[in-house]
Amino acid sequence: MAKGRITIAAIAKELSVSVPTVSRVLNGKEDVAESTRxxxxxxLTRHNYRKPVAVNSTARSAELLDLVFHEAGSGWAHEIIQGVEYAAGPERIGVVLSQLGGSHRPSKEWxxxxMARRSIGVVLVLSGLDESxxxxxxxxxxxxxxxxxxxxPGLGVPTVGSNNWNGGLVATRHLISLGHKRIAVISGPSDVMCSRARVDGYRSAHDEAGIDCDPALVRWGDFEMTAGHKYALELLQGLDRPTAIFAGSDYQALGVMRAARELGLIIPRDLSIVGYDDLPVTEWLxxxxxTVNQPLVKMATMATQMLISIARGKPLASSRVELGTELIVRESTAPPQS
Amino acid sequence: MAKGRITIAAIAKELSVSVPTVSRVLNGKEDVAESTRxxxxxxLTRHNYRKPVAVNSTARSAELLDLVFHEAGSGWAHEIIQGVEYAAGPERIGVVLSQLGGSHRPSKEWxxxxMARRSIGVVLVLSGLDESxxxxxxxxxxxxxxxxxxxxPGLGVPTVGSNNWNGGLVATRHLISLGHKRIAVISGPSDVMCSRARVDGYRSAHDEAGIDCDPALVRWGDFEMTAGHKYALELLQGLDRPTAIFAGSDYQALGVMRAARELGLIIPRDLSIVGYDDLPVTEWLxxxxxTVNQPLVKMATMATQMLISIARGKPLASSRVELGTELIVRESTAPPQS
Incomplete structure (x- = not known):
């Protein structure tokens, strides 16, 4: 990131406010009038101001980092926390949890x-940031x-992802290899890139096999159980119902399983299901x-290591890292009934 | 808690060390020889020393509390975090997560x-503390x-629990009312009071109904899926197998469900199962x-509110609070086959 060229004093002068006022805004203090703030x-934004980083300004043993969950990541909480702890624990950095509401966006108060607790930095789970x-x-x-x-995520924002496109590809290839031709996909929201990438992988697997993709078999939901249940009921009660459903998350897959049970369909005899994430609970269902293994623990560990490197002033090898995804075949998929 | 009557200076004099040395130990600084520490x-322990609390010594907006998980609580992480946030969020107190290893005990480093981050206090999940x-x-x-x-938890330690004995009672009463006479229980470790209380509730329900309790049907495991699987296989392959199993956790119940499936038993026709906790996933299985609803979110909220009260110097109405448990009847229980 570019170093700021302007000082707090210059900004104070430009705005005809005191230097401590600018400093208080920067440091998240509350005693500044809202209009001034x-x-x-x-x-600060216009001048692209950067606060000089004071090396060792905080005692190492009191270091903190912030971990921010968007509510949709709640089912992953344990995996993410574990991964963050793997990286933060040995460095003796405390992890502060912030669970934001549905907004996906950190608030001003946050x-x-x-600032007030001098966090060394922030790991955001599924939470984007706008330019401001x-x-x-x-x-x-x-x-x-x-x-x-x-x-x-915005140009230059350090990100750890996993190969969602490949996840969609291997899940669909597996179903095609079993003989399925009517494969539905229930993905996440269409404005979330990972959802789109998985559906694109699903389409590529069809293209590769020379099978037409029926657009009526593609649904965009959220990642929760209720979405899986609702869209599975729609899909399975329609004409020419799919023989397999690829779900956007393991939680969604639970909703699909319930829909199948309600309709008297036996899994995998009457319906094959592939989930996404590989949460520990899935092998006990x-x-x-x-399901597709999304390496959540490793992703969280790597993101935290990257954050610590940046905070310590070490260069990052790459600001965008993507980990591999792989299919875990268990018992919810089988050839379709002929 | 009693106020200390001895000063740091007096302790320093007694030990022939400097006052800053005693202070450094108290404040968790690292530059003190281990023997001196x-x-x-x-x-400090012998004199029952209490550090004077500096009112408003930390800016309110930078306040933190520590939430400590023992690994066995991992399946509950999301519920507990939500409950803690309900109480800490409006007070703008940051929540620092500490996941301890298997020891159940906080370490010296922790x-x-x-101390170094001046936490207002600690919420411990399933983690006891010894006297030292x-x-x-x-x-x-x-x-x-x-x-x-x-x-x-030790006399006078503020604790929020739930009525485990009642949980064991209502779960077992439900199975007895369905006509079950051979009911097994797989509980948590026998040295954990909540496990014992649930088994006692199970026994009382038998006594109440005039049904003998077969000691061979009581197992002590941990709260994980593997324990449920292992003990269910033992119980279900034995002579005169139980027609119902009351599990120590929902995760354990998943293990029991797998064991039943492996043995070709249909739930609830051939085996009734009751879980414990009522995690959100259970209604989607x-x-x-x-299962027995253990109000984890409410328990965490209440514990956090108690902690904040103590930190703010407000008196607690009661230092030991117990919330109610109730049975949630779904589809994994039915009358035994006659």
């Missing part, structure tokens, strides 16, 4: 508290790394779920 | 980092609240699980 923020929020973090020299980009 | 800790650790926290005036006492 807005003007200062605007100027930014203030990050990036500027607010950049201006305060708070580094951040995003796990599994939710939409376009009835039947154990065939 | 041990002597100072010993003296105590040091709590209680002294270490007391000496530093770090309050703590335990969620679901793991063993005896095949079949949806009958």
């Amino acid at each position: 807005v003007r200062v923020e605007e100027a 930014l203030d508290s990050i 929020q990036r500027h607010q973090l950049d201006a305060r020299s708070i580094p951040y790394v995003v796990i599994d980009a939710h939409g376009d 009835t039947p154990p779920l065939t | 041990v002597r100072v800790e010993e003296a 105590l040091d980092s709590i 650790q209680r002294h270490q926290l007391d000496a530093r005036s770090i309050p703590y609240v335990v969620i679901d006492a793991h063993g005896d 095949t079949p949806p699980l009958t």
Whole structure:
């Protein structure tokens, strides 16, 4: 990131406010009038201000990093936390949890508290940042790394993802190799890049096998169980029903399983199901779920290592890292009934 | 808690060390020889030293509390975190996550980092504290609240639990009312009080109905899926197999479900299963699980509210709170085959 060329004093002078006022805004203090705060923020952004990083300004043993969950990541909480701890624990960095509401976006209050506790940086789970929020973090020299980009993470934003396109490809190839020709996909929201990539992988597997993709078999939901249930009921009660469903998450797959049971369909005899994530619970389901392993623990560990490197002033080999995905075949998939 | 009557200066004099040395030990600094640290800790404990609490010593917006998970609580992580956030969020208190290893006990390093970041206090999940650790926290005036006492929490330790005995009672009553006479229980470890309480509730339900309890049908495991699987296989392959199993956790119940499937038993026709916890996933299982609702979110909220009250110097109405448990009947229980 480019170093700022302007000082706090220059910004204070330009706005006719005191230097401590600019400093208080930068440091997330509360005793600044809202109108002043807005003007200062605007100027910091406009000048692309960067706070000089004080090396060793905080005692090492009191270091903290912030981990921000978007609510959709809740089912992964344990995997992500484990992965973050693997990297933060040995460095004796405390992990502060922030669970944001449905907004996907950190709030002003949250930014203030990050500053107040001098967090070394932020790991965001499925939470994107808009340009103004990036500027607010950049201006305060708070580094951040995003796990599994939710939409376009923005140029130069360090991100750890996994190969979603490949996940969609291998899941669909597996179903095609079993003999399925009517394969439905229930993905995440269509404005989330990982959802789109998986559906594209699903389409490529069809192309590769010379099988037509029926657009009526593609649904966009969220990643929750209710979405799997709702869309599976629609798909399975339609004419020419699919013989297999590729779900956007393991939780969604649970909803699909319930829909199948409600309709009296036996898995995998009457319907094959592939999930996504490979949460520990999936191998204990009835039947154990065939699913795509998304390496959540490793992704969280790597994102945290990247954050620590940035905070320590070490260069990153690459700011965009993608880990591999692989299919785990269990008992929820079988050849279709002929 | 009693106020300390001895000063740091007096302890320093007694040990012939400097006042800053005692202070460094109290504040978790690292530049103290290990032998000196041990002597100072010993003296602090012996004199029942309490650090004076500086009111408003930390800016409110930078306040933190520590949430400590024992690994066995991992399946509950999301519920507990949600509950803690409900209480900490509105107070703008950051939640620092500490996942301890299998020891159940906080380490010295961890105590040091709590001091270094001036945490307002600690919420412990299923993690007990021994007397020396209680002294270490007391000496530093770090309050703590335990969620679901793991063993005896110690006199005067603020604890939020739920009525485990009642949970065991209502689960077993339900099975008896369906006509079951051979009911097995797979509980948690026998040295964990909540496991014992549930088994006692199970026994009381038998006594109440005038049915003998077969000691061969009681197993003590841990709360994981593997324990449920292992003990269910033993129980179901024995002579005069049980027609119902009451599991120590929903995760254990998943293991029991797998064992049943492996043996070709249909749930609930051939085997009724009751879980414990009522995790969100349970209503999506095949079949949806009958289980005891342990109000984890509420327990975590209440524990956090208690901690904040203590940290703010407000009196607690009661230091031991127990929330109610109730049976949620779904589709994994039915009358036994006659």
